[in-house]
Amino acid sequence: MLGLLFTTQxxxxxxxxxxxxxxxxxxxxxxxxxxxxxSSIFYGxxxxxxxxxxxxxxxxxxxxxxxxxxxxxxxxxAFKIKGLTIxxxxxxxxxxxxxxxxxxxxxxxxxxxxxxxxxxxxSGHGICGLPRLSARSIVAVITFMTxxxxxxSCFAPGHITPSTASLSANFVGEFESMxxxxxxxxxxxxxxxxxTEYSRLEIVSSFxxxxxxxxGLCVSGMCRRSHVLSFLQLGPSWNPSLAVVMATAVLIxxxxxSFTLKRGPLCGGxxxxxxxxxxxxxxxxxxxxxVGWGMAGICPGPAMANAFYAVRMAAFIPSMAVxxxxxxxxxxxxxxxxxxxxxxxxx
Numbered sequence: 001m002l003g004l005l006f007t008t009q010x011x012x013x014x015x016x017x018x019x020x021x022x023x024x025x026x027x028x029x030x031x032x033x034x035x036x037x038x039s040s041i042f043y044g045x046x047x048x049x050x051x052x053x054x055x056x057x058x059x060x061x062x063x064x065x066x067x068x069x070x071x072x073x074x075x076x077x078a079f080k081i082k083g084l085t086i087x088x089x090x091x092x093x094x095x096x097x098x099x100x101x102x103x104x105x106x107x108x109x110x111x112x113x114x115x116x117x118x119x120x121x122x123s124g125h126g127i128c129g130l131p132r133l134s135a136r137s138i139v140a141v142i143t144f145m146t147x148x149x150x151x152x153s154c155f156a157p158g159h160i161t162p163s164t165a166s167l168s169a170n171f172v173g174e175f176e177s178m179x180x181x182x183x184x185x186x187x188x189x190x191x192x193x194x195x196t197e198y199s200r201l202e203i204v205s206s207f208x209x210x211x212x213x214x215x216g217l218c219v220s221g222m223c224r225r226s227h228v229l230s231f232l233q234l235g236p237s238w239n240p241s242l243a244v245v246m247a248t249a250v251l252i253x254x255x256x257x258s259f260t261l262k263r264g265p266l267c268g269g270x271x272x273x274x275x276x277x278x279x280x281x282x283x284x285x286x287x288x289x290x291v292g293w294g295m296a297g298i299c300p301g302p303a304m305a306n307a308f309y310a311v312r313m314a315a316f317i318p319s320m321a322v323x324x325x326x327x328x329x330x331x332x333x334x335x336x337x338x339x340x341x342x343x344x345x346x347x
Contacts, residue, residue: 118285127249132261143290214305222242
């Protein structure tokens with residue numbers, strides 16, 4: 001039986017977080033015509049292609065981590081503002097609840113494979129695709145929401161053996177120290193790029209966009225797998241607040257994206273949108289992504305945001321990278337097969 005379990009605070013945080021995410025994606029699209037798709041940004045980091053925008057994607061990621069890690073470093077798991085308590089990260093017990101470490105790795109593999117085959121995730125297809133009334137994005141969102149809800153219900157507490165393994169305080173401390181060191185290296189690298197790169201406006205703007213996007217993820221609850229799963233698991237304690245996140249961001253972006261599509265990017269250049277037909281990839285990819293998302297309650301953006309805090313992302317993120325590389329290979333092979341088959345039939 002479906003019931004509702006949420007507070008006014010949940011809805012308010014969702015609306016504020018959705019507005020911040022909309023602001024970030026709008027700025028990226030309005031200034032440079034770029035789609036803020038987190039799976040595409042992550043893949044751009046691992047393939048390192050300058051032609052595919054490695055510099056701005058790297059700057060965006062450093063900004064994202066600065067916002068999320070900064071909040072955690074100064075406030076911990078939650079902070080208060082004018083009487084409103086905003087929980088930004090799960091505590092250790094909620095992060096590992098009902099999942100073994102192997103499940104995080106499998107989920108990461110499925111998320112990576114699905115987002116690469118389907119060319120998008122909740123941000124690319126949902127936040128940035130729906131406002132453009134993209135047919136591919138509409139199909140993708142319906143598909144991954146369906147498989148995500150079904151999978152999350154199957155992996156609800158009690159359906160699988162919960163993880164009982166806890167991490168020692170020393171190990172967590174060492175992880176956080178290493179994370180801080182890696183963040184310092186990332187900042188130094190970004191400064192180097194900024195000094196040697198001519199398109200400094202794009203680099204700085206991408207950092208700000210990433211910062212805003214990260215803050216939006218934290219405030220909205222998207223960084224908390226327990227919160228995401230409370231939305232995906234339909235039942236007597238269903239929390240619909242993440243639907244408010246999506247609705248707020250899509251509604252704002254509908255108007256701002258429409259303006260940009262008519263006028264063009266403020267900083268010149270072309271709109272980074274390629275109109276593609278609905279095909280097998282936009283069903284198979286999102287369906288696979290939805291399964292991984294439903295298992296772990298984590299998609300590419302929140303995974304990157306949790307990278308410097310949640311130790312278990314050490315299993316999820318590398319698997320997601322492998323999944324994306326595998327998905328890219330499979331998609332290219334299948335596309336090559338279908339294209340050659342059509343040419344043969346024409347002859």
